[in-house]
Amino acid sequence: MCTLSFVPTQAGYYASMNRDERLTRGRALAPSLFQSGNLLAVYPFEENGGTWIACNQQAVTFALLNWNLAASRMPTQQRSRGTLVPVLIASSCLEQATRALGELDLDGFLPFRLVGVFQEQRQILEGRWDGLSFTLTRFPWTARHWFSSGASDEMAERMRGEACRLAWQEQNAGSLPWLRALHSSHGLAAGPFSVCAHRPDAGTVSYSEIAVDATVITFRYGSGPPCLNPPASILTVARPQTHQDF
Numbered sequence: 345m346c347t348l349s350f351v352p353t354q355a356g357y358y359a360s361m362n363r364d365e366r367l368t369r370g371r372a373l374a375p376s377l378f379q380s381g382n383l384l385a386v387y388p389f390e391e392n393g394g395t396w397i398a399c400n401q402q403a404v405t406f407a408l409l410n411w412n413l414a415a416s417r418m419p420t421q422q423r424s425r426g427t428l429v430p431v432l433i434a435s436s437c438l439e440q441a442t443r444a445l446g447e448l449d450l451d452g453f454l455p456f457r458l459v460g461v462f463q464e465q466r467q468i469l470e471g472r473w474d475g476l477s478f479t480l481t482r483f484p485w486t487a488r489h490w491f492s493s494g495a496s497d498e499m500a501e502r503m504r505g506e507a508c509r510l511a512w513q514e515q516n517a518g519s520l521p522w523l524r525a526l527h528s529s530h531g532l533a534a535g536p537f538s539v540c541a542h543r544p545d546a547g548t549v550s551y552s553e554i555a556v557d558a559t560v561i562t563f564r565y566g567s568g569p570p571c572l573n574p575p576a577s578i579l580t581v582a583r584p585q586t587h588q589d590f
Contacts, residue, residue, distance in 0.1 A: 346396065346409045347504055347527065347539050348459060348490040351518050356463055356556030359405050360523050361397045362548045362570065364493070364541045372550060374577040375565050381434030386563045386579050388552060394426025396552075398433040399563060401581045403463035403556045404441065406432050409492040411455035413474060423452040438462040438469065442480070445471055450478055459490060463556055487518065494546065495536045503537040520555060527551055528570040540571045551575060559583055 351358040363372075372395075375388045380400060387398030397407040406429045428448070435441035441460055450473050460469040466485040471478060489508045493500035507529060516522045528551075530538040541547045551570035555562045560582055564575035 346407075346490075346492050347500075347541075348397075348407050348409060349488075349508070349523060349526065350459075350461060350468065351487045351523060352466075352485050353518075353557070355558045356403060357461065357554075358520055358523055358556075359397075359399070359407065359461060359554040360527050361407055361552045362527050362540060363396055363550045363552070364547060365549045366546045367549070368545075369549070371567060374567065375552075375563050375579050377579065377581070378430070380430065381436075383434060383436060384581050385430075385433045386561070386581055387429070387433070388550065388565055389430075390426060392424060392426070393430060394424050395429050396426060397554075398429050399554045399556070399561055399581075400433050400436070401561065401583055402436045403461075403561060403583060404433065404435055404437070405459075405461040405554055405556075406441075407459045407461075407490075409457045409459070409490055410494070411457045411472065411474070412492060412494055412497045413455050422454060425453055425456050428453075428456075428458065432458075432460070435460075438465040438467050441469065445478075445480065448478075457490065457492070487512075493537060493541070495543075499537050503531075504539050507531050507539055520553075524551075524553070524570070524574070530571065534571075540569055542569065556583075559585070 347362040383400040385400040387395040399405040458471040468483040491500040491504045534542040536543040548569045551566045553564040565577040566573045566575035
């Protein structure tokens with residue numbers, strides 16, 4: 345269960361993600377810096393090292409959402425979907441990431457959707473694994489939202505999608521304060537399908553925010569529902585600068 349938003353900006357982009365989980369699940373750890381291949385990456389993580397969102401210093405972001413299909417194959421031995429992002433975030437560009445995706449062994453993973461953002465190529469990539477086959481789709485460099493819910497992906501798409509549509513009519517739409525407010529919102533009432541989700545056994549347990557500009561990447565993180573806990577943890581990663589000799 346999650347809500348992911350992408351908003352392009354003049355110098356980069358914003359990406360925000362509400363992570364929705366069962367309240368009995370162990371709390372994840374705040375973001376840290378990691379060496380991923382030849383790159384620095386920043387992401388929150390669970391005790392097994394897995395994560396649901398990460399960004400590297402080449403302004404590549406990967407985010408993982410569960411895909412709750414009505415009828416999907418249940419693997420005999422399940423592997424954690426959160427282990428996928430730390431592997432892929434070592435990719436420095438769209439071409440390298442596409443190659444890495446093609447080399448993944450997905451046997452044992454439950455269905456998921458995986459979103460990749462590539463600022464240098466101004467492309468968005470979405471991979472979908474239904475338990476049997478993996479497909480890739482490219483999207484243009486425009487604002488998008490993705491939704492999932494253990495209660496119903498279809499209902500989450502409809503209700504949260506409408507909340508986002510209405511939010512885009514606001515005067516400050518597309519700004520970082522607007523994005524934070526959207527991910528903290530409940531519409532008419534807090535519930536399982538509000539953007540900031542609440543139900544007795546599950547709900548939004550953290551908020552992650554990535555802001556990319558020409559020189560630096562800023563990762564903000566808040567543990568707990570964002571309506572009550574604004575992002576308190578902040579990490580920055582400098583982007584490599586290309587120097588030309590004249």
